[in-house]
Amino acid sequence: MKNIKIVSLAACMSWMLSLMFFTSCSSDDSNEEYKGGPVIESVMPSGYNEDGSLKPLTPVTIGDPKNYYVIHGKGFLTTKKVYFNDFDTYFRPTFVTDTDIIILIDEDTPYANSSNKLKVVTDKGTALFDFEIAPPVPTLTQFYPVNATAGSEITITGKYFLNPVVTLPKTADLPEVPVTVVSSTLEKIVIKVPENADLRYLAVSNISGTATSAYGIGTAIFDDVAYYDLGFPDWNNHKVVTDGTAEQGLTHLEKEMDAWGNLQGNWGWYDKLQPFAGIRVAVKAKVDGKVRLVFNGDWSNSPILNVTTKWQTFTLPWSAFSSSDRVQNISFQNLTANADGDGQKNTFYIDNIGFILK
Template sequence: MKNLKIYNILSLFVMASIFLISFGSCSDDDAQLAPLKIDSVSKAMSSSKPVNPAHNDSLTSVGYAGVMYIIKGSGFSGLQKIYFNGKESYFNPALVTDNTIFVTIDQNTPFENVSNELKLVTKGGTVVYPFKINAPAPVISRASTAFASPGDIITLYGDNFVSIKSVKFNNTEAEIEGTPTRYEMRVKVPADFGTYGVVVVETEFGVSKPSSIGVKYLFYGDSLPSWAYDWGGSYDAQSTENVSRGTYSIKKVAEPWSGFFMNSDLVLDTADYQLLKMSVYSTESTKIFITINSETGNTSKGTTVTLIPGTWNNISIPISDLHPESLDGGTFNNVFIQEFSNIPLTSDNIIYIDDIGFL
């Protein structure tokens, strides 16, 4: 793949050289007489082998950030600036003749509430050309919750949520609540949603990569999978004081280095999962240790997670960080959580734990 990218880059420069030779044969006197104008814009393609300039004449009036285009016209000698919708794009002077410009549209070029114009500034003047920048495909960066239930209203965060065609959970279309912005939208989880789903946003400009929500196996939702024990404090497995989702959460009054162990009658195989997910709220603690190994005192068989006190922390831990190679047959049936901040804590320090599951 790396060699292919290098080949494509080299192809573009070879192509550019061909254009420059073709259009750069004018004399200096001719260049001075040429009027400043833009005749066309086309996307720079490099798929042909060898590169054929004729394959780069796909004219367009619409562009995308991060893509190279060819601007054709005249009077480009002495080019100083190139703007798309008021955002300057860098150009290589070696790829400019009086008749041709190769330029890649800047990645941060705006596409909302803009002029839809391409502007060239040269020593001899300025020219403006109608040219629209389309939004890139939408991107989902995260959801407001790691878990969801049918009917829940959740917020999706990301970018390019414009001209939305649909939002789907496992191929079921979700209802959009309110008016989305470019960076976030609120949606209602469909009635047929189970414990796990793939969320996809489609706009007029493309489809997002799938983003997951929920888990394949819910270890703790509102009740313990089987039995539990703790030390260094106390716990309530069905507390209503502070809940991330559902009715209950686990309330652990946590002294320094105190622990909480949960066991399940169901044996799970690490090969079936990629992530351990949970939501944790601490009043003071800044770090916890987590393992799925019954050797709870061996910290080399688990991992630590940093917490932000005073808010729900939606945690996703790769199964590989929990060292499945240390488990007999890669199977397990427990989750252990230990206070690990190594800081002074008051007797009122509480860790709330909710929605433990495996994806």
């Protein structure tokens, strides 16, 4: 079933202006209807930019889904079908003239492994035109391992990785650095870590835009493994889970805690904190509740996190803690309670413990 679109007033006005422009510029002074098969001469954006200005009537060969375009040519009055990448695209017959079709590229139009063709089918024939559908701007969900070193491999996950370009983005002090892509699919990229990548973000670009990672290389305290002796001893009776539901990487921690119960971390030591602004941690729970992040053994003055049944990443500045000259211990205490304030059992899932870059 066709997905019928409602054309906005702005798009209609732009379309009318487009048709007026092309009518006035037409080389056919006789104004007689073209009698032959359809011919596509160009495709141009139609509508308004975010600042309210009209989009320029400039021919393009790449189109963005959910945007309007004018297909310009001749022989369109008997148009029956329009296809982008063989996807049957709805158009309003009232928005068709002999020389122009105004059309919205459907958001479900395929963009990968496609024909890269625009096709207009009329009673008098079919016209083809080279036209590419741009993917959405990429989304970068995560990468692992976080603390990968030069020459090793990192896996990046997300969406819309069509012909991806990966870089270490430019900073105030460092230039952009290209990153070697070992392999890629639309949702996964494997890269080789370049030299001097520590404490740098990753960026993935396609023809539509760029996505940058939420955290930097070398910032993990726990991703799939623990670093700096800041792990969690077995006597906690917690689970190390690898079931495809981790917030980051392949593994996360799970602990069923009685009322006021806890997951206690090892006593390690890391004090090279100058590049960092605080701590991040991803947490979810079996039921909505609260958990205290116990930092460096301070059980009375540490932040309390409101946790839901979905992963949330909490970013906590050093000012949230009573001591911030080192990371010595990270533990978690269940503070879930009912309306009367009575403590309740809850299960917590913990992942992606690391540093926030300044």
